Amino acid sequence: MSETAQSNHTEKKDFLVRSSSLKDVRTFCREVFEKLQIEQNLKDELVLAIAEAAQNIVKHAYKNDPQTDDKMVVQISCKDNKLQIGFYDMGTPVDPNKVKHREIDNVKPGGLGTFFIQEIMDAVEFKDGKKPWINHLVLTKQL
Amino acid sequence: MSYKVDEIDNKRVVHLNGEIDMEVSDKARNTILPLIEAGHEVQINLSKVDYMDSSGISVLIESKKLSEQKKTKFELIEVSKPVEKVLAMARKFL
Numbered sequence: 001m002s003e004t005a006q007s008n009h010t011e012k013k014d015f016l017v018r019s020s021s022l023k024d025v026r027t028f029c030r031e032v033f034e035k036l037q038i039e040q041n042l043k044d045e046l047v048l049a050i051a052e053a054a055q056n057i058v059k060h061a062y063k064n065d066p067q068t069d070d071k072m073v074v075q076i077s078c079k080d081n082k083l084q085i086g087f088y089d090m091g092t093p094v095d096p097n098k099v100k101h102r103e104i105d106n107v108k109p110g111g112l113g114t115f116f117i118q119e120i121m122d123a124v125e126f127k128d129g130k131k132p133w134i135n136h137l138v139l140t141k142q143l
Numbered sequence: 144m145s146y147k148v149d150e151i152d153n154k155r156v157v158h159l160n161g162e163i164d165m166e167v168s169d170k171a172r173n174t175i176l177p178l179i180e181a182g183h184e185v186q187i188n189l190s191k192v193d194y195m196d197s198s199g200i201s202v203l204i205e206s207k208k209l210s211e212q213k214k215t216k217f218e219l220i221e222v223s224k225p226v227e228k229v230l231a232m233a234r235k236f237l
Contacts, residue, residue, distance in 0.1 A: 019166040026162075026194070044225060051196055055165050112197035112233060119232055 009036060012075035015054070017062045017089065025054045025074060032076045036083075038143070046083070046141065049120040050074065052113035053087055053137060061091025061135055073133075078143070087137040094135050096126040144192075146174055156220070158188040163199035172202045179209045179217060190221035199226075200233045 013028050015021040029050050033043045057072050058064055075086040117124055121139045129136040144167040149156040155178045163171055178185050185206070189195070203219070210217035222230065 019164075022164050022166060023162065041228075044228065047194075048196060048229065051164065055196065055198070058165065112200055116197060116229075116232060 008079050010075065010077040011035075012073055012086075014071040014073045017058055017068050017070045017072050017091065018066065019055070019058050019064065022051055022054055022058070026051050028074065029076065036078055042143075045120045046085075049117045049139060050076075050085055052116050053085075053139060055113055057087060057089045057091060057135070061089050061094060063092070081143040083141045083143055085139040087139075088129065088133040088135070090129075090132060090134050092134075094126060094137075144170060146171070148174070148178070153182075154184045154186065156186045156188060158191070160191040162194040163192055163202075164194070164196045165198040168198035168202050171199065172205065175202065175206050176209060179206060179213055179215055182213060182215055184216040185210065186218050186220045188221045189219060189226045190223050192223050192226050195226045195229050197233075200229065 009032075011028075011032050015025055015028075026047050029047045030043065033046060038046065054072065054074065062068055062070070070090050073086075073088040075088075077084045077086070117139065121141050123138075123140045125138045125140075127136040127138055144159060144161040144163055146160060147158045149158070157175055157178070159171060161167075175185060175187070187203070187206075192199075207217050219230075
């Protein structure tokens with residue numbers, strides 16, 4: 001689909017760190033990917049990966065705290081057919097070494113979201129969050 | 144997410160509708176698991192589910208495991224294309 005993706009496009013939006021925001025995160029992503037003319041199949045996968053990453057912020061960085069008024073930022077950039085999605089939050093610092101999906105033979109629920117992200121994206125990288133941010137996750141995908 | 148449950152003898156057919164994510168997965172869980180717990184054969188119709196994430200898949204995994212414990216039947220009878228794609232990715236966990 002690389003012929004159809006626009007080059008050099010960036011959009012970002014902030015969302016309350018709540019599970020009720022996940023639908024809004026998906027809507028935002030779909031709108032941006034529509035502008036980038038990303039084909040439906042890939043769009044569905046990317047929306048899932050982004051929603052799973054946002055869910056991890058709600059669930060793990062904030063322990064699903066329903067009282068928080070903190071916001072997380074999702075930034076989608078496309079440059080030279082490389083898609084980069086940044087997530088910024090001010091929750092509990094994430095230890096990248098502990099972010100692993102479950103082993104294949106362990107069928108207990110949980111950890112699936114991280115597995116989906118790793119399956120869909122080319123790279124998953126935790127960077128140092130620059131103030132005021134604590135966590136900065138970057139997902140990339142070559143289009 | 145909305146749902147409807149059809150009762151056919153000992154079978155319960157759960158028709159889920161809409162998007163299933165972390166926000167509503169407990170609602171799905173609290174609908175399905177008690178039916179299995181009560182010993183019913185449970186079928187899930189996902190033909191009208193437009194989106195499902197890992198939270199929804201987790202509910203299906205829990206349901207399957209509980210049905211195995213209870214020695215009852217649990218199956219998916221219709222699956223939408225978006226859900227089929229997510230299930231395919233999660234297949235190694237199912």
